Amino acid sequence: MAHRYEILARERCHEGYLRLDRVHLRHALFEGGMSPALSRECLVRGLAVAVLPYDPQRDEVVLVEQFRVGGIDDPRGAWITETIAGMAELGEEPGSVAVREAQEEAGLTIHDLRLIADYLPSPGGSSERVMLYCARCDTRGAGGIHGLDEEHEDIWAHVLPTDEALGLVAEGHMRAAMPIIALQWLALNRRQLQEEWAGGDWTAGLWSSQEPG
Structure with missing residues (x-):
């Protein structure tokens, strides 16, 4: 009985830029038995893939800044500094999404993807799932304005010393969850990445994923 649920009905409430469903269900209770019938709205999202590019030789990271509608009521403003990210298309491998988005949003070629977390934000x-990575890159010449015109993207890529980026987290200036998680992970794994990547072969394959089995 534990962790069992029953979907009684599901209806589409809205489908536009985002999709909203209303789900009628009941679920198992910890003390036994089932809950009464419940109605819950769910923002239906797919797989989001995010990546923090890191240059171990220069000890720099790349973050992107762009307008986000979810920040319009935030007194700190609607331009948010984040990790590079995008939605996976049906059947698309997460690593391929990370490679594509790094090129589109920051003009970067990334290598050696390392999975940080696979979580529900x-x-x-919301049904959104996030796969968050760190990847090796070369920050020479990186930065500037990027994005796809057909997707109305206006993205400013920033190259920051790692200590400066970590300071933004420590001082509470980072407002999105993805860069907070990614940078805290980098703080824990920075020395190891420098040892493994600083002398790495930059002519190796475009990316090689190192995910848990």
Whole structure:
């Protein structure tokens, strides 16, 4: 009985830039038995793939800044500094999404993807799943304005010393979850990445994923 649920009905409430479903269900209770019938709205999202590019030789990271509608009521403003990220298309490998988005959003070629976390950022109201990576890059010449015109993207890529980026987290200036998680992970794994990547072969394949089995 534990962790069992029953979907009684599901209806589409809205489908535009985002999709909203209303789900009628009941679920198992920890103390036994089933809950009464419940109605919950769910923002239906697919797989989001995010990546923090890191240059171990220069000890620099690349973050991107762009307008986000979710920040329009935030007194700190609607331009948010984040990790590079994008939605996976049906059947697309997460590593391929990371490679594509790094090129589109920052003009970067990335290597050696390292999985940081595979998580649900807001399971109370959204089905979105995030796979968050760190990847090796060369920050020479990186930065500037990028994005796809057909997707109305206006993205400013920033190259930051790692200590400066970590300081933004420590001082509470980073507002999005992805860069906070990624940079805290980098703080824990920075020395190891420098040892493994600083002398690495930059002519190796475009990316090689190192994910848990």
